[in-house]
Amino acid sequence: MPGTRQPVAKLLLFGAxxxxxxxxxxxxxxxxxxxxLLPEALTITGTARAEHDDADYQKFAEKALKQFLPEDRKDADKIKSFLHRLGYQPHDASDVEGYKTLAEKxxxxxxxxxxxxxxAPSxxxxxxxxxxxxxxxxxxxxxxxxxxxxxxxxxSREINDTVATAFSEDRTFRIDHYLGKETVQNIMALRFGNSFFEPIWNAQGIDNIQITIAETVGLEDRASYYDGAGALRDMVANHMLQLLALVAMEAPAKFDGAAIRDEKAKxxxxxxxxxxxxxxxxTVTGQYGAGAVKGEIVKGYIDELGQPSTTETFVAIKAHVDNWRWQGVPFYLRTGKRMTTRRSEIAIQFKPVPHSMFRNRGGLLQPNVLVIRLxxxxYIQILMMAKEPGLDREGIRLRELPLNLSLDAAFAGKPRRIAYERLLLDLIEGDQTLFVRxxxxxxQWEWIDAIRAGWTANDTKPKSYPSGSWGPSAAIALTERDGVTWQDD
Incomplete structure (x- = not known):
C-alpha cells in the first residue's frame, strides 16, 4: 500500500x-x-483526554456542526448519517501504554x-x-x-527522525493548510496553463514580487504558542515560503506529488x-501596540499578553532566489497581526515598457501588476494601462484599470471548499501532492534559522507599530530604498 492512491477504511483523529x-x-x-466523497465504509475514531463514549462524542460533534457549518450546508438526515461514522476513545497522548486500548477501539x-x-512537538x-x-x-x-x-x-530534524522510525516518507503527510486553498492551487493553473505568462515570468519580465499575509486579529487563544514562535516561525517558515515556491518554481513535468515537490525543493x-x-x-521586525482596528480600540501585544516580551508580531523580509530565472528579482515578504485589514495576496510587478511614446503628450505609465488575492x-486581477476617453486637446490621459477574474463569481455554481476538506480527502486517498516533503x-528552516541568528547577533528588537496600521515605518523603507512601493490598495 505505501506510495499508492488507495483509500483507507479508517480515520483516527487526535485532538478530536x-x-x-x-x-x-x-x-x-x-x-x-x-x-x-468519503469511502462508504469509512469509520472515524476521535481521541483526546476528555471523557466521552461514542454517544457523548456524537452529541459533541453535532453541536460543533450546528455552530460552525454554513446554514446552506446543514441537512438533518446527512448530519445524522455522518454522526453514525463517529466513535471515540479517551486517551492521554503521553501515555504509551494506553495506545493498546486505543488500538482495540x-x-x-x-x-x-x-x-x-x-x-504539541513535545x-x-x-x-x-x-x-x-x-x-x-x-x-x-x-x-x-x-x-x-x-x-x-x-x-524539525528531531521530529522528522522520530516520525521516520515508524512511518516511511511515502506514508508521511505534513500539512500546510494554505496549500489546500483553491486560489493557491490556481497559481499553478495560472502559470502553467496559459502560454502568454511563461515568456515574461522571469528576471527579464518581472521587477519584483510581493507576498503579504496581514491579519487584523491579535493573540486570541494562541498566547502560549505564539509568544514562543513569533511571526517569522508562525507564518513565514511555512505558508509564505510555500507561496514563494509556487510562484518561483520551474514547470513540473506532470501534476503529481513527486514532480511538484521536486521543483519546490529546488x-x-x-x-x-x-x-x-x-x-x-x-529584514524588519515589529510588535503591535495599542490602536484601533475596524473602529474598535484594542490593546497592545504586551498588555494583551500580560507580561514583557520581545516576540515579533510583524516581519518584513527582502529575499532572493539565486538561479537563472530569478537572478536580481527581489521577493518582498510581509506578515503581521493587528494590521489595517485582513489580506493574503501575491503581487507580481512587471517591468515597465522600455520606451513611453506618450510622455511628450503628458501620458504617464505605470508598470503592470498581477494580483493574486487568496x-x-x-480573485486574480491584472492592472493595465488604458486611455481615458476624450479629445486629448490638453494631452493624453492614461489610467490604470483592473481586469478582474473573480473566482467566486466565475465559479458561482461550484461548491467552495475549505482547505481542510481537500487535505483530509487527499490524506484518506493517499495523494501527497499538496503536502510538504x-x-x-x-x-525552509535552514533559511529561517539564518535570519534568527542575525537578529541575535545584532540584538534586534521589534519596533512598535500601532494596531490598525501596515506595520513599522521601517517596512516602507525596506522597499522604498529599491524604488518599490508595497501593494496596499
Missing amino acids: TGDLAQRMLLPSLYGLHADG VGDVSGGLAIFLST LFEPVIKGLATAGLAGETVRIGLEKPLGYDLAS VFRSMRPIAPDQVPAN QPEE RDEVEA
Missing part, C-alpha cells in the same frame, strides 16, 4: 475535542460525507488507516512510540502531521542565505 476539530475537521469531514487496520495528528516521541507499539504504524497506516513541526532546523535550496551583517538591511476574497521543511 479541540478547537481545530470543531471549527475545521468535523465540518470538513461532514462536507465530504454529504457530497458522497480502532480495530483491524488491514484495510488501511489514516491518522491525523495535531499535538508529544511526538511518545505518540509515535505508542502507535508503533500498539500496531498502529504498519505498512497500511499513513499519518498526517499538523504544524508546528519544530521551531528550528534541529528540532527553489528552497536556491534561496540566498541572509548573513548576520545583512539582516538589518533586509483571502478574504478570491521533509527536504522542503528542512531547507
Whole structure:
C-alpha cells in the first residue's frame, strides 16, 4: 500500500475535542460525507483526554456542526448519517501504554488507516512510540502531521527522525493548510496553463514580487504558542515560503506529488542565505501596540499578553532566489497581526515598457501588476494601462484599470471548499501532492534559522507599530530604498 492512491477504511483523529476539530475537521469531514466523497465504509475514531463514549462524542460533534457549518450546508438526515461514522476513545497522548486500548477501539487496520495528528512537538516521541507499539504504524497506516513541526532546523530534524522510525516518507503527510486553498492551487493553473505568462515570468519580465499575509486579529487563544514562535516561525517558515515556491518554481513535468515537490525543493535550496551583517538591511521586525482596528480600540501585544516580551508580531523580509530565472528579482515578504485589514495576496510587478511614446503628450505609465488575492476574497486581477476617453486637446490621459477574474463569481455554481476538506480527502486517498516533503521543511528552516541568528547577533528588537496600521515605518523603507512601493490598495 505505501506510495499508492488507495483509500483507507479508517480515520483516527487526535485532538478530536479541540478547537481545530470543531471549527475545521468535523465540518470538513461532514462536507465530504454529504457530497458522497468519503469511502462508504469509512469509520472515524476521535481521541483526546476528555471523557466521552461514542454517544457523548456524537452529541459533541453535532453541536460543533450546528455552530460552525454554513446554514446552506446543514441537512438533518446527512448530519445524522455522518454522526453514525463517529466513535471515540479517551486517551492521554503521553501515555504509551494506553495506545493498546486505543488500538482495540480502532480495530483491524488491514484495510488501511489514516491518522491525523495535531499535538504539541513535545508529544511526538511518545505518540509515535505508542502507535508503533500498539500496531498502529504498519505498512497500511499513513499519518498526517499538523504544524508546528519544530521551531528550528534541529528540532524539525528531531521530529522528522522520530516520525521516520515508524512511518516511511511515502506514508508521511505534513500539512500546510494554505496549500489546500483553491486560489493557491490556481497559481499553478495560472502559470502553467496559459502560454502568454511563461515568456515574461522571469528576471527579464518581472521587477519584483510581493507576498503579504496581514491579519487584523491579535493573540486570541494562541498566547502560549505564539509568544514562543513569533511571526517569522508562525507564518513565514511555512505558508509564505510555500507561496514563494509556487510562484518561483520551474514547470513540473506532470501534476503529481513527486514532480511538484521536486521543483519546490529546488527553489528552497536556491534561496540566498541572509548573513548576520545583512539582516538589518533586509529584514524588519515589529510588535503591535495599542490602536484601533475596524473602529474598535484594542490593546497592545504586551498588555494583551500580560507580561514583557520581545516576540515579533510583524516581519518584513527582502529575499532572493539565486538561479537563472530569478537572478536580481527581489521577493518582498510581509506578515503581521493587528494590521489595517485582513489580506493574503501575491503581487507580481512587471517591468515597465522600455520606451513611453506618450510622455511628450503628458501620458504617464505605470508598470503592470498581477494580483493574486487568496483571502478574504478570491480573485486574480491584472492592472493595465488604458486611455481615458476624450479629445486629448490638453494631452493624453492614461489610467490604470483592473481586469478582474473573480473566482467566486466565475465559479458561482461550484461548491467552495475549505482547505481542510481537500487535505483530509487527499490524506484518506493517499495523494501527497499538496503536502510538504521533509527536504522542503528542512531547507525552509535552514533559511529561517539564518535570519534568527542575525537578529541575535545584532540584538534586534521589534519596533512598535500601532494596531490598525501596515506595520513599522521601517517596512516602507525596506522597499522604498529599491524604488518599490508595497501593494496596499
